Amino acid sequence: MITGTTRFTPLLAHPSRHVRTPGVFNAECAARGLDMVMVPLDVTPAGLAATVAALRGVANLAGMVVTIPHKGAVAALCDRLTGAAEMLGVCNIIRREPDGSLTGAMFDGEGFVAGLRQEGYEPSGKSVLLVGAGGAAAGLAHALAAAGVARLTIANRSPDKAEALASDLRAVFPGVNIGAGPADPAGYDLAINGTSLGMHEGDALPFDAARLLPGTLVAEVVMQPDVTPLLTAAAARGCRVHKGVHMITAQVRLLVDFLA
Amino acid sequence: MITGTTRFTPLLAHPSRHVRTPGVFNAECAARGLDMVMVPLDVTPAGLAATVAALRGVANLAGMVVTIPHKGAVAALCDRLTGAAEMLGVCNIIRREPDGSLTGAMFDGEGFVAGLRQEGYEPSGKSVLLVGAGGAAAGLAHALAAAGVARLTIANRSPDKAEALASDLRAVFPGVNIGAGPADPAGYDLAINGTSLGMHEGDALPFDAARLLPGTLVAEVVMQPDVTPLLTAAAARGCRVHKGVHMITAQVRLLVDFLA
Numbered sequence: 049m050i051t052g053t054t055r056f057t058p059l060l061a062h063p064s065r066h067v068r069t070p071g072v073f074n075a076e077c078a079a080r081g082l083d084m085v086m087v088p089l090d091v092t093p094a095g096l097a098a099t100v101a102a103l104r105g106v107a108n109l110a111g112m113v114v115t116i117p118h119k120g121a122v123a124a125l126c127d128r129l130t131g132a133a134e135m136l137g138v139c140n141i142i143r144r145e146p147d148g149s150l151t152g153a154m155f156d157g158e159g160f161v162a163g164l165r166q167e168g169y170e171p172s173g174k175s176v177l178l179v180g181a182g183g184a185a186a187g188l189a190h191a192l193a194a195a196g197v198a199r200l201t202i203a204n205r206s207p208d209k210a211e212a213l214a215s216d217l218r219a220v221f222p223g224v225n226i227g228a229g230p231a232d233p234a235g236y237d238l239a240i241n242g243t244s245l246g247m248h249e250g251d252a253l254p255f256d257a258a259r260l261l262p263g264t265l266v267a268e269v270v271m272q273p274d275v276t277p278l279l280t281a282a283a284a285r286g287c288r289v290h291k292g293v294h295m296i297t298a299q300v301r302l303l304v305d306f307l308a
Numbered sequence: 309m310i311t312g313t314t315r316f317t318p319l320l321a322h323p324s325r326h327v328r329t330p331g332v333f334n335a336e337c338a339a340r341g342l343d344m345v346m347v348p349l350d351v352t353p354a355g356l357a358a359t360v361a362a363l364r365g366v367a368n369l370a371g372m373v374v375t376i377p378h379k380g381a382v383a384a385l386c387d388r389l390t391g392a393a394e395m396l397g398v399c400n401i402i403r404r405e406p407d408g409s410l411t412g413a414m415f416d417g418e419g420f421v422a423g424l425r426q427e428g429y430e431p432s433g434k435s436v437l438l439v440g441a442g443g444a445a446a447g448l449a450h451a452l453a454a455a456g457v458a459r460l461t462i463a464n465r466s467p468d469k470a471e472a473l474a475s476d477l478r479a480v481f482p483g484v485n486i487g488a489g490p491a492d493p494a495g496y497d498l499a500i501n502g503t504s505l506g507m508h509e510g511d512a513l514p515f516d517a518a519r520l521l522p523g524t525l526v527a528e529v530v531m532q533p534d535v536t537p538l539l540t541a542a543a544a545r546g547c548r549v550h551k552g553v554h555m556i557t558a559q560v561r562l563l564v565d566f567l568a
Contacts, residue, residue, distance in 0.1 A: 064312050087310055088312055105351065
């Protein structure tokens, strides 16, 4: 029930038709008895700065949750960043403080790792291929390193961006073998799509599924469609698969905690 | 259930704690099976233009409903005005067209008159005192004249504003006796508070309740509190009263029609 006292948390996305966070977020708020509601707003990259500036002045704004393609750009619009967001310069949630200032944080990575554990998979000690070096992928890389994976290879269309991310992470996690490398999943314990490939019909696969071996767990950040072409191809190769939606169901508690 | 396809309709207000429209609007959408949701946004007058400009770019924005104190200022931010909004230069709803342009309309007056009729009171032929000449009051004045009241007196703290509104309305409704006058309810069939007085504790009454005679119907546009000090005083004088909430319950169908 939305009333005059309800706090507003928009989800900034572009496009927004594919988002699944509002359903999970609003159910979590209802379960906790919190008078807060999330509605998706389809905001273009060109309109992001003006939208964030305007929302900053909305007194009943709890914060904003941010997804593709805004996670990098929005970090520059915050007054301060905390935790992984500060290191990575990306964020997926902003809290509006009582003085109207904005604090950015990044829970995609923690949410992804929590989702793996929720599904019974412990990433500690594993070898991991992560495709992508954008906002979401950077968050995953940070959290996987923090969770103690043994080896992390970051594969990206622009290899320089992958190497820059790997270099930043090596400085923080010297005990993890982190590097840039090709998008070849053969031999990894865990292969992750950290890009938006699979969200739109006709997208290429993030890596060649024919190179998968059955021992690899294949995981997604794309949550719409629920089962992406990558997950279908991986299952056909005999791999265990992990849907993108788990990143949100496990993460939404962290998001609500941050705003409540 | 809010999903990635839900269309957003903010209610722009300041303050927003008192608004009751979201509950009625969202119930109407649910009853019609419309995938649209209203959330109040507390936007200051200083922030209004930037907020409207930013929301104009939101692809899943159905429109905006606008209430105190923004009904006048927001009209100037529309690309076009229709009906009563065009004549009065005030609006309480904006529709976002597919090309991103904004069409403003004003349904407060029609909603108020529909609310009177819904409660069994026909204003045609009646003598009416209306206190206020702001955005909401102007809408009421227009709709009461259109409904065929016999006499309409507009009383306002700044008499010039009341006279300007009366003059504009006389040009459109030559058959109605419309003028500016004192806020004295004695002898009117219908006496209406068209200001925000009564919304905040300690507000003065919009007119002297001791001057009420029992034959007068006393009506409100303030809907929070549900029963204002004016309505309490009027009931104590033996008058029939008409709550502010009826303006919304009768109007919300018009608002949803305009956006659907």
